[in-house]
Amino acid sequence: MVKATLDAEYSVIGCLLVDPSIAGEMLYRTRPEDFTVPELRTVYNAAVKLFGAGRPVDAVTIRGVCGAEYNDLLMQCMDVTPTSFGWRTYISAMQEQTRVTRLRALAAELAEVRTSDKARDLLGQAGEILSEKNRTQVVTMQQALVQFFSEQGEKRRFLSWGFDKLDRRLYTDYGDFVIVAGRPSAGKTALALQMASHMGRQDKVGFYSLETSTAKLTNRLVASRCIIDFGHINRREMTPEEWERAAKWKKKS
Secondary structure, three states: HHHEEEEEEHHHHHHHHOOOOHHHHHHHHOOOHOOOOHHHHHHHHHHHHHHHHHOOOOHHHHHHOOOHHHHHHHHHHHHHOOOOOOOOHHHHHHHHHHHHHHHHHHHHHOOOOHHHHHHHHHHHHHHHOOOOOOOOOOOOOOHHHHHHHHOOOOOOOOOOOHHHHHHHHHHHOOOOOOOOOOOOOOHHHHHHHHHHHOOOOOOOOOOOOOOOOOOHHHHHHHHHHHHHHHHHOOOOOOOHHHHHHHHHHHHHO
């Protein structure tokens, strides 16, 4: 695995050296931390410096920044990658193996921890590594149009909120981040519960609350789904008809 990581790192730099035209997109897709070899990281930083200054990024200009002592390294990188074909694949392989290397280092530290606080910190770092994604997606206009026409032939399924006016205007995709805002006690929790209950008919839904207890959330949900007076629930004064509706809903759930 170590050799695979190093091969990918050398290949990424090699592709940049043999085809400077990829510099812009390549630098957007990568960062210094992706390189575990310090000398390759130095070469990468030199390329970033040149690109930021508007200067050509190639073997000659990079050598000028890094120094003559990097001649052999630059030649080695170009020998590994005679062409830039597949450079995006090399980047993906490098980043994946770098993540694994960093996770292994954290695992070694975790095996030696003495306190739960330190363990929690290391686990947090591991979570950040696992959630890392490319910061920028770069596509050409041709690629965007090809995707556009391809998607027009597919029927889309949007997230349903249970309110026709919202569904006809929001067109919410799965994975979208939506904020429901309002004044305190304006009914945000009750509204969110109603929406979650509606979504739960077709999808699995998780509901997280930092201020409302499980009992209160359940009371609101039962009142909404079973059409039961919320005051009756709080005062423990449900009518026989309300008990019956709640019991029927429980059997269906």
